[in-house]
Amino acid sequence: MKISRARSSGVEHLPFKQRVGGSSPPALTNPTKSGIFTFKVKESKMHFVYILRNPQGKHYIGETENLERRIIEHNKDNGHFTGFNGPWEIIVSHFCTDRSEARRLERKLKSFKNPGYAIKYLSELRTQG
Numbered sequence: 001m002k003i004s005r006a007r008s009s010g011v012e013h014l015p016f017k018q019r020v021g022g023s024s025p026p027a028l029t030n031p032t033k034s035g036i037f038t039f040k041v042k043e044s045k046m047h048f049v050y051i052l053r054n055p056q057g058k059h060y061i062g063e064t065e066n067l068e069r070r071i072i073e074h075n076k077d078n079g080h081f082t083g084f085n086g087p088w089e090i091i092v093s094h095f096c097t098d099r100s101e102a103r104r105l106e107r108k109l110k111s112f113k114n115p116g117y118a119i120k121y122l123s124e125l126r127t128q129g
Helices: 067-075 099-111 115-128
Strands: 047-053 059-064 089-096
Touching: 047 067, 047 099, 047 115, 059 067, 059 099, 059 115, 067 089, 089 099, 089 115, 099 115
Parallel strands: none
Antiparallel strands: 047 059, 047 089
16 A cells, blocks of 8 residues: 655645545535525434433333333343342333433432432422423
């Protein structure tokens, strides 16, 4: 592979076909009659943030699109933390409009480092919304 160097800036440039690509832009649809292109946007799905508790008093905070399926997965003996420490029951859950909102809320709850505070916060949030 031949690398050309720009003399003025000292920056290395790879030949066009060998460049490393970044993230791809969304696919363009056909232009409208006015000649304007539109973007395809994925529909956002409902997400839930939830707190589980097991009989030993341990807690687990997570987020998912399908709460029922996720609880079943947690209660399977799958070799992970929740599998070894089940059975789990839902203490509280909260509906979010999209995944980014759910992830932000999940991180906030985990940042409390105290499941009691997280449960109280999520319970109060549920009663507000």
